[in-house]
Amino acid sequence: MAQAAAAAEKWPVVAIRDLHKSFGNLDVLKGISFSAREGEVVSLIGSSGSGKSTLLRCINMLEVPDSGTVTIDGEEISLRGSKPRRQIADENQIRRIRSELGMVFQSFNLWAHLTILENVMEAPLIVQRRPRGEVHEEALAMLAKVGIREKSDSYPAQLSGGQQQRAAIARALCINPRVMLFDEPTSALDPELEVEVLRVIKVLADEGRTMILVTHDMEFARSVSDRVIFLHQGLIEEEGTPDEVFGATKSTRLKQFLNAAHHQ
């Protein structure tokens, strides 16, 4: 029993094996494997063009990898065909899996024609087909959690960037995601608005949610992550706990990168 419990604890919610992806002649991912276990916060860092956003987008198949597998909660996402026409094999499967992955985009991507509340309720109602009353209550609770309950009847364009991103986080939370995927959630924000979004993400991390976070913000990656992965030119260059990666850096490339990031 104890063994079973330990195994369950370490159950990889996201498992990626030998992922390759190229755009035209440009090899963006050259064979990446990693996993995120239940309750783990994994940060992907690296310079622009290192492939970290592409890697994140392969997890919910917004980019279909050329080869390799993505497994969510033990279920491999089925793909067919081979490069360059590799595509999703089972529309129902990918929709079911996507409905459990809460993605937060760099540019928020809230639906402009819906109010904040409608944005948060859309996927639970339309995709998960949960009862309206329940969804409404939960949506308001999530908006309260990210601190913009009073904005629920506003449209996205009427909110500041930081408020929009917090609304997008509420939208991701309201689907009760197995994993939350953050694609540079603060890169489009002014520094003073970054703080409010980072605070929300920190709260979620401390709740023990499984999260994969692509970020430029080394300090934040260090404070929030259980594990940090440094990508360089489409490969994992270094991987470990924040203390190992930032405190006892082994790779020279990571040292250079951290130095450069530090001097920004």
Place this chain on the structure above:
Amino acid sequence: MSDDFAFWLSYLTNGKHLTWYASFQFTVFAAAFGGTLAVVFGLIGATLKNSRFLPLRIIGTIYSSIVRGVPDVLFFLFFPLAFEQGVEWIIASQVCSPEMIAAQSAAWPPCKDANWFLGTPEYLVLASVSLGLVYGAFATNVIHGALRSVPQGQLEAARAYGMSANQVLWRVHIRQMWVYALPGLSNVWMLIIKATSLLSLLQIADIVLWADRLGAPNFLPAVGLVHGDWRWRYYLVLFVFYILVTWISEKGFDAIMRRAGRGILSEAP
């Protein structure tokens, strides 16, 4: 004075004038039905143009580029006639025996039983379909452009949250497309309204035909038609009618735009 009033009242309410007033319904119907069809054909055409399959894409492109170039008057004459004769040709291939064909003296249809009589309602529907087809080609281009104006990120977000292709299309893509399409569609609508003045080409006794008849000089006191060439006065009434319709349409489009643009045409918080 009261004699004058009585004369004008009876003049303007005589049977022919009442028929004229009633014929406004044809114009309104053709505009409303033709306009609806134009949007439907526009959506279909734009979907074809956006299709991943080359043959469909070619059909959509041919439709929007060829049909836009055909003069509406010509298409108006061509389409209902071609449709009618096409149907008669199909009927003829089923019902006409050689004896019946031999007995037929007219050039068309092949035999009397294959004749398809079209009255005003049928012509009206065919006219509306013609309007829909011609202006649907314009709407195709407008909607095609509008679909491309919707921010890609929002479509991506819809996919990322598990929406099906249809849900993405109808709940986000087409829903947001209207804001970008409406200015162009309102232009198309104005053109459709103008083109409704062509209904008389299809033997429909519409407002233009009646204005022409009633305004023509006649001196038949017995039926109360007692004037010289008054056509310009009747045409003036039509001017006022079309200006009125234009004015109402603009109000209508403003209202639709406000509704469709909520949140997108960002107002101050």
